[in-house]
Amino acid sequence: MNTIAETRTKSLLYLENVSVAFDGFKAINSLSFVVEPGELRAIIGPNGAGKTTMMDIITGKTRPDSGTVLFEDSIDLTKKDEADIAQLGIGRKFQKPTVFESHTVWDNLELALNRDRGVFGTLFYRLTAEDKTRIEEILETVRLTHRKDEYAANLSHGQKQWLEIGMLLAQEPKLLLVDEPVAGMTDAETVETAILLKEIAKTRSVVVVEHDMGFIRDLGVKVTCLAEGSVLAEGSIDFVSSDPKVIENYLGR
Amino acid sequence: MITSFIHRALEGKIVVAVATLLGIAVLVPALNLLTPPDSAFHIPTYVMALFGKYLCYALLALALDLVWGYCGILSLGHGAFFALGGYAMGMYLMRQIGPRGVYGNPILPDFMVFLNYKELPWFWHGFDWFVFAMVMVLLVPGLLAFIFGWFAFRSRVNGVYLSIITQAMTYALLLAFFRNDMGFGGNNGLTDFKDILGFSVQADGTRAVLFAISAIMLSLCLIVASAITRSKFGKVLVGVRDAESRVRFLGFRVENIKLFTFVVSAMFAGIAGALFVPQVGIINPGEFAPANSIEVVVWTAVGGRGTLIGPIIGAILVNAGKSFFTGAFPEFWLFALGGLFIAVTLFLPKGIVGTIQHGFRTRRAYKAAAEAEKGRDAPVAIAQAAE
Amino acid sequence: MLIRLFSLIFLILSFAAPSFAQSDPKPLINHLAKADFAEAEALLGQIAATGDTRVVPALQAFSDGDLYFRKSDNLVFIGKAAGAGFDLIDPVTGASAGQAAKNAVTKIKINNNLRRVIRSAMGGLTLMSPDRGVRLSAADAVLRSPSAENLDLVEAALAKETDREVKARMEEARAVSVLSSDRSVDEKRGAIQTIKALGGRNALGILGSVSGSIDASLKPDLDAAISAIQSEQQLWDMGQNVWYGLSLGSVLLLAAIGLAITFGVMGIINMAHGEMVMLGAYSTFVVQQLIRDHAPGLFDWSLAIALPVAFLVTGAVGFVIERGIIRFLYGRPLETLLATWGVSLILQQTIRSIFGPTNQEVGNPSWMSGSFPIGGMTITWNRMWIIVFSLTIFFALLFVMKRTAYGLNMRAVTQNRRMASSMGIKTPWVDALTFALGSGIAGIAGAALSQIDNVSPNLGQSYIIDSFMVVVFGGVGNLWGTLIAALSLGVLNKFLEPVTGAVLGKILVLVLIILFIQKRPRGLFALKGRAVEA
Numbered sequence A: 001m002n003t004i005a006e007t008r009t010k011s012l013l014y015l016e017n018v019s020v021a022f023d024g025f026k027a028i029n030s031l032s033f034v035v036e037p038g039e040l041r042a043i044i045g046p047n048g049a050g051k052t053t054m055m056d057i058i059t060g061k062t063r064p065d066s067g068t069v070l071f072e073d074s075i076d077l078t079k080k081d082e083a084d085i086a087q088l089g090i091g092r093k094f095q096k097p098t099v100f101e102s103h104t105v106w107d108n109l110e111l112a113l114n115r116d117r118g119v120f121g122t123l124f125y126r127l128t129a130e131d132k133t134r135i136e137e138i139l140e141t142v143r144l145t146h147r148k149d150e151y152a153a154n155l156s157h158g159q160k161q162w163l164e165i166g167m168l169l170a171q172e173p174k175l176l177l178v179d180e181p182v183a184g185m186t187d188a189e190t191v192e193t194a195i196l197l198k199e200i201a202k203t204r205s206v207v208v209v210e211h212d213m214g215f216i217r218d219l220g221v222k223v224t225c226l227a228e229g230s231v232l233a234e235g236s237i238d239f240v241s242s243d244p245k246v247i248e249n250y251l252g253r
Numbered sequence B: 001m002i003t004s005f006i007h008r009a010l011e012g013k014i015v016v017a018v019a020t021l022l023g024i025a026v027l028v029p030a031l032n033l034l035t036p037p038d039s040a041f042h043i044p045t046y047v048m049a050l051f052g053k054y055l056c057y058a059l060l061a062l063a064l065d066l067v068w069g070y071c072g073i074l075s076l077g078h079g080a081f082f083a084l085g086g087y088a089m090g091m092y093l094m095r096q097i098g099p100r101g102v103y104g105n106p107i108l109p110d111f112m113v114f115l116n117y118k119e120l121p122w123f124w125h126g127f128d129w130f131v132f133a134m135v136m137v138l139l140v141p142g143l144l145a146f147i148f149g150w151f152a153f154r155s156r157v158n159g160v161y162l163s164i165i166t167q168a169m170t171y172a173l174l175l176a177f178f179r180n181d182m183g184f185g186g187n188n189g190l191t192d193f194k195d196i197l198g199f200s201v202q203a204d205g206t207r208a209v210l211f212a213i214s215a216i217m218l219s220l221c222l223i224v225a226s227a228i229t230r231s232k233f234g235k236v237l238v239g240v241r242d243a244e245s246r247v248r249f250l251g252f253r254v255e256n257i258k259l260f261t262f263v264v265s266a267m268f269a270g271i272a273g274a275l276f277v278p279q280v281g282i283i284n285p286g287e288f289a290p291a292n293s294i295e296v297v298v299w300t301a302v303g304g305r306g307t308l309i310g311p312i313i314g315a316i317l318v319n320a321g322k323s324f325f326t327g328a329f330p331e332f333w334l335f336a337l338g339g340l341f342i343a344v345t346l347f348l349p350k351g352i353v354g355t356i357q358h359g360f361r362t363r364r365a366y367k368a369a370a371e372a373e374k375g376r377d378a379p380v381a382i383a384q385a386a387e
Numbered sequence C: 001m002l003i004r005l006f007s008l009i010f011l012i013l014s015f016a017a018p019s020f021a022q023s024d025p026k027p028l029i030n031h032l033a034k035a036d037f038a039e040a041e042a043l044l045g046q047i048a049a050t051g052d053t054r055v056v057p058a059l060q061a062f063s064d065g066d067l068y069f070r071k072s073d074n075l076v077f078i079g080k081a082a083g084a085g086f087d088l089i090d091p092v093t094g095a096s097a098g099q100a101a102k103n104a105v106t107k108i109k110i111n112n113n114l115r116r117v118i119r120s121a122m123g124g125l126t127l128m129s130p131d132r133g134v135r136l137s138a139a140d141a142v143l144r145s146p147s148a149e150n151l152d153l154v155e156a157a158l159a160k161e162t163d164r165e166v167k168a169r170m171e172e173a174r175a176v177s178v179l180s181s182d183r184s185v186d187e188k189r190g191a192i193q194t195i196k197a198l199g200g201r202n203a204l205g206i207l208g209s210v211s212g213s214i215d216a217s218l219k220p221d222l223d224a225a226i227s228a229i230q231s232e233q234q235l236w237d238m239g240q241n242v243w244y245g246l247s248l249g250s251v252l253l254l255a256a257i258g259l260a261i262t263f264g265v266m267g268i269i270n271m272a273h274g275e276m277v278m279l280g281a282y283s284t285f286v287v288q289q290l291i292r293d294h295a296p297g298l299f300d301w302s303l304a305i306a307l308p309v310a311f312l313v314t315g316a317v318g319f320v321i322e323r324g325i326i327r328f329l330y331g332r333p334l335e336t337l338l339a340t341w342g343v344s345l346i347l348q349q350t351i352r353s354i355f356g357p358t359n360q361e362v363g364n365p366s367w368m369s370g371s372f373p374i375g376g377m378t379i380t381w382n383r384m385w386i387i388v389f390s391l392t393i394f395f396a397l398l399f400v401m402k403r404t405a406y407g408l409n410m411r412a413v414t415q416n417r418r419m420a421s422s423m424g425i426k427t428p429w430v431d432a433l434t435f436a437l438g439s440g441i442a443g444i445a446g447a448a449l450s451q452i453d454n455v456s457p458n459l460g461q462s463y464i465i466d467s468f469m470v471v472v473f474g475g476v477g478n479l480w481g482t483l484i485a486a487l488s489l490g491v492l493n494k495f496l497e498p499v500t501g502a503v504l505g506k507i508l509v510l511v512l513i514i515l516f517i518q519k520r521p522r523g524l525f526a527l528k529g530r531a532v533e534a
């Protein structure tokens, strides 16, 4: 790793030699991985490759057994918990869409808005004109304006995925981690989602985990292929998908 | 800031409920004091005392609802906070007895004389002062909730586990308060109260005022609870209940949110206990019994958790039922209560008020959907086609 | 008790004594009438030296303050209050000697010193009894209150003794007596060794009592012996405490083991678990009642008959509860809590309506009563059987879960319901049977607990919290965890008790568990993995 010195100076997210084992099973095995500011990155890999676990580590849900995880070159994420990391500016969409079903779409976004998150801050919070505009913007972005007063429970699966992405936007993160956003979506929704993510990536870094090769192609960005907890190949989609190891491990199955 | 906080609380249903409670606070004591005993409108003192007790239970149920209905923490130990508030009030009332006890000791309550105490234990000091006692009514349950919650929520003890350790907490306190050398009167508890702030606790006038204060405190707590639940904080609470990890990953400190709610709830319960004690005239360790705490859960479930009015209605209905049954067919009360538990969980999981509200909500949702029909755009059409 | 001993002694004496008589004890006894305390003590020595065991009842009467002399002729009799006066009994032959008015006789004065002398004298006398049991208890009596005066007697008896056990006991008695005599230092040194080997609190007391008066050259031996006994004693005390702890632990295990299935494996927060235990206990009660009424000869078998009955009854109740209520509530754990609490209230009230609110008498079969010693510990049979029994149930259950097809199905269903059902497992059946199994085991536990606890409608309430604590502490879904949690909580409780008192000990244990759950929210032996996090 002779490039560490250069990459470190400009990385947004930096993982080096990260390992974690569950009961002896190595879910992540000396994983090293760098995301630059403004980058949109796709991650592929077979089931159980450790993609979700990697996100768990970045967002503080799982502590790695060893290795370095740095945000903006200096902040050690392994020392922080989920709330700290979210406040630092890392947003995460879960594999299974997770929104507040008994709140309206509007309330979901209002909750996610990047404002004082303390007990008293929220107790005495009042919706300002500025916040209102911001929520309306996001509603437009995720195409949910017409359903803003409905309970999230009544949304379709795809709309919940979008709402969750909208909530992440409201959080104004510097880095967005998106786990399988198009699973269970129709083809048309998938296309829309790719457009949405590319739009979002204009203003921040995004890491997308996906299985859907068509979707990855639509994104048209650098791809990292994970298998058995470490990086197998990295590069353009065509480069990666022609790599014999990737074919053997993932595509060819 | 505060005004808008309170203003937000006063939404339709709450206003109606508060108005009703305040009406009761005036009307019931008036009918008790001002009408002659043979009048058709007269409310006998024992009925008023009974309803005063129900109001305290209603406040306890409201307290539980705040943590269970809104935050998803099923506490099986709320009776402990209630009892602690009650003991704080009981200690004040004991000190008011002064030399009128059986043993005539001006400082030591009877049970201490009986147990050969030479002087007042340190933790009894100050309780002869009403203001101090009232601060303790809030502080002691609040502090216990804080310590307990601080540990439990930080280490993310959740769901069933949390329920079980809250039960263990109240059970441990039950055992502790049964001990004579705890200095709280052992299994007899505190009783034989004489007066409160100089007024005899037996007098009709005092009882009427206590009743009115119970109704007013319930209204106040209802307003506070409503203000909390209708604020952004309240929405976060519901978020914690429904999708805790989402709240965490949005950057909220879930442990602080839970802790705040738990402490506020414990204080509500403490107030309820403090109002309860002068009206029933006794507080003993039995109030710590885990079964009591579980019963509170039923009141809340019957009325409808996650609604603020529900637990109040539930507590009053179930306890009125209990009074009726234990009077008319004592052996059937447990059958009725047990059956109620089962029936509510099986057939009415949202409780009475929750079910009614849900009905309204679905009607509104239909309307909203019909409106949306007209102005939908492309992806939604696709999305809905996919459904 | 005393009366029994008394008559026993009489019985033995009527066969035995005269052959040992060296001189007639009667005049000696009559001398007691006018003796002061010091003279009486000397007389007692002479009486004992006669070796005539017939005098034992008189000595006993003297010690009890029942020895009188007739004022008219200064003859001594054993007196028994009868109406206004006394029945007089000959002090040697035990024959009736007529009556006397109250003021015609005077009680012979006694003090504690004389009582002690009497006790050792009697011990010495009965050492010669032809009955082995009497000799043994006589040796024990000497052991308990040694005196130099008895030494010759003990040694004489020892020379004649053939029975090994009695002989060993007499050796000990001799050693004890030697210490308080004026024998040689060497002999005493040997005695100290014998007493040290004897061990126990008694030995400690004996050595302690002579430590002030003993020859300085023996002091080191004595101190070494005392500290050796002390440390041994501590070990035995610890052993006894561990035993009590295990016994409590096995009760906890019994109470918790059914819950380890319904709550631990199935995830149902079964608040009616305690009532299943209670139903088991009542089943035992009913079975015993029937046996008492119809086949009293089978009483010793009542528990064996009650166990399967309890299992079937509570299992059936469990089955009905699962099919009728719980199956609608899977996936809503906190609501099963409420519903099953409701069930528990109904079951309690049902039992109360049928049997009344009071405790029911459940008898112990003969093989469950009594106790036996192991070294310095006492082991009661019922505790012993409860431990054996709880472990048997535990391992039987473990076998069912781990080694049978049914157990495999059950684990499959609890781990992944949908997958299991798509593989052809009838999940509703498995659910119902598993719940019935858990309930049935709770019932068996109730049958066992009926032997050591009050059988009342509230029986279950007293176990429910402990049971949950055990299962949670051990780690939900882990049977071994339940075993270890139950036993270690039991032992911990018993070790805290002497220090803090029972109630405070229990409170401390609860607090410890609460704190422990903070550290390890999933218990001692947590299942790991994602499934449990959901």
Ligand SMILES: Nc1ncnc2c1ncn2[C@@H]1O[C@H](COP(=O)(O)OP(=O)(O)O)[C@@H](O)[C@H]1O
Binding pocket: A022, A027, A045, A046, A047, A048, A049, A050, A051, A052, A053, A054, C528, C529, C530
């Ligand atoms: N908390 C955990 N406990 C035990 N095993 C885990 C845990 N988290 C992940 N794993 C295991 O790690 C492996 C990687 O899982 P995951 O990251 O979800 O893969 P992917 O998202 O790439 O499909 C899987 O085999 C999974 O079972």
Ligand SMILES: [Mg+2]
Binding pocket: A051, A052, A053, A095
């Ligand atoms: Mg995944």
